[in-house]
Structures are given as C-alpha cells and as structure tokens.
Amino acid sequence: MAINSKYANYTDNDLINDYVQKNDNFFVGVLYERYGHLVLGLSIKYLKNKDEAQDAVIQIFTNLLSDLKKHKIQYFKSWLYVYSKNFCLMEIRKRQSLLKKELQLKENVHLVMDFSSDEHLKEKEAQIVIMEQAIELLNNEQKTCIELFYLKNKSYVEIEELTGFTNNEVKSYIQNGKRNLKLKMEVLINEQQPK
Numbered sequence: 001m002a003i004n005s006k007y008a009n010y011t012d013n014d015l016i017n018d019y020v021q022k023n024d025n026f027f028v029g030v031l032y033e034r035y036g037h038l039v040l041g042l043s044i045k046y047l048k049n050k051d052e053a054q055d056a057v058i059q060i061f062t063n064l065l066s067d068l069k070k071h072k073i074q075y076f077k078s079w080l081y082v083y084s085k086n087f088c089l090m091e092i093r094k095r096q097s098l099l100k101k102e103l104q105l106k107e108n109v110h111l112v113m114d115f116s117s118d119e120h121l122k123e124k125e126a127q128i129v130i131m132e133q134a135i136e137l138l139n140n141e142q143k144t145c146i147e148l149f150y151l152k153n154k155s156y157v158e159i160e161e162l163t164g165f166t167n168n169e170v171k172s173y174i175q176n177g178k179r180n181l182k183l184k185m186e187v188l189i190n191e192q193q194p195k
Contacts, residue, residue, distance in 0.1 A: 010030070012034070012076035013073070013074075013076065015027045015028075015030050016031075016068055016073060016076060019068060020068065020069055025065060028061060028064055028065060028068070031064070031076070032061050035080055036057055036061070038081075039056075039057050039061075039080065039084045040053055040054065042081065042084050042088065043056040043057055043060075043084065043088055046085070046088035046091075046157075047088055047091060048156070049167070052091070056084075056087060056088060056091060059087070060083070060084050060087050063087070067083070092155060092156070092157075096149075096155060096156075099149075099174070126192075130188045130189060130192075131181070131185060133188055134185045134188055135147065138177055138180055138181065141165070141169070141173045142173045142177030142180060143177070144163060144173075145163070145165070145170055145174050146173075146174060146177040148162065148163075156170050156171070
C-alpha cells in the first residue's frame with residue numbers, strides 16, 4: 001500500500017507523536033491501515049454482527065482522534081486491543097440496558113408505577129403474578145431466553161453459551177417473546193376482569 005510503504009519504518013509511537021504534534025489525522029489513518037482489520041475481528045467476536053462491528057471500528061478510530069492526545073501510550077497494539085474490547089463491552093451493556101428499559105417502560109408501565117397504598121400494592125402483586133403466568137405460556141425457547149435475559153440479567157453471549165442457540169435465534173426469541181408476553185398478559189388480564 002502506498003501510505004504504508006512511505007511510513008513502513010515508523011513505529012506506532014512515531015505515528016502517534018507526529019499526530020499529536022502536527023494534529024494531522026493522516027497519521028491515525030496509517031494506524032488504521034495497520035490495525036483496522038484486527039479491531040474488526042475483535043468487534044465481530046464480541047458484537048456477533050458484521051455491520052455493527054464495522055460501525056464499531058469507525059467509532060473506535062474516530063474516538064482515537066481525541067483519546068490519543070489524552071493518554072501516554074507505550075505499547076499501542078496492546079493498548080488498542082484493550083481500548084477496543086472495552087468499547088465493545090460498553091456497546092453490549094448499552095444494548096441490554098435499552099432493551100430492559102424498553103420492556104419495563106413500554107410493555108409493563110403498570111409494574112413501574114410505584115404507589116404505596118394497599119390497593120395499589122395488591123394490584124402490583126397481581127400484575128407480577130400475571131406476568132409470571134404469561135411467561136409460563138410462552139414456548140420453551142422464548143420462555144428460556146426471556147427468563148435468562150430479563151430475570152437473570154444474562155447477556156446475549158451468555159444465553160448463546162447456556163442454550164446453544166445462535167445469536168440471531170436469541171435475538172428473535174427475545175423480541176418475539178416480549179411481544180407474545182405482552183399479548184398473553186393482556187389476555188390474562190381480560191379473563192380476570194369481572195364479566
């Protein structure tokens with residue numbers, strides 16, 4: 001490659017120093033040429049999705065533009081590995097946190113309301129019982145994934161390891177399970193309404 005041939009003798013630290021001194025993104029581009037494929041491989045391993053992994057690589061190298069100026073880095077390759085791994089783990093946490101909030105806020109608003117009167121506490125308990133009953137009505141795959149994800153706080157990767165399902169299957173069972181759970185809860189609530 002043309003860029004690398006000119007800078008082949010530059011160490012990673014030479015490139016970082018030139019970048020910091022000259023404030024020229026070109027030098028980070030050379031680091032990207034050297035290590036972009038490694039960061040992509042790492043991101044695919046953690047995020048299990050090529051498109052998300054490619055987005056992660058772009059975001060990681062974009063973040064480097066400011067972070068290389070903040071840190072004193074001795075061994076760039078190993079530092080970049082840890083930096084990229086932490087980025088991927090944060091993405092996974094963000095994804096789970098969003099899904100949990102979505103389930104709690106959208107589909108179980110009545111469980112989130114916190115009233116202290118006896119009447120409301122009884123209603124809340126009844127809702128929890130209905131949710132437990134509704135989970136029992138899901139098919140085995142959805143039930144397993146919903147329980148592991150929401151009740152036991154397991155990540156997608158942990159669910160894959162525990163169940164043997166693929167990443168896409170886990171996503172599908174959780175999404176369909178959430179939708180079915182909501183429908184089954186509505187049916188159970190309607191059945192319990194006085195006729």
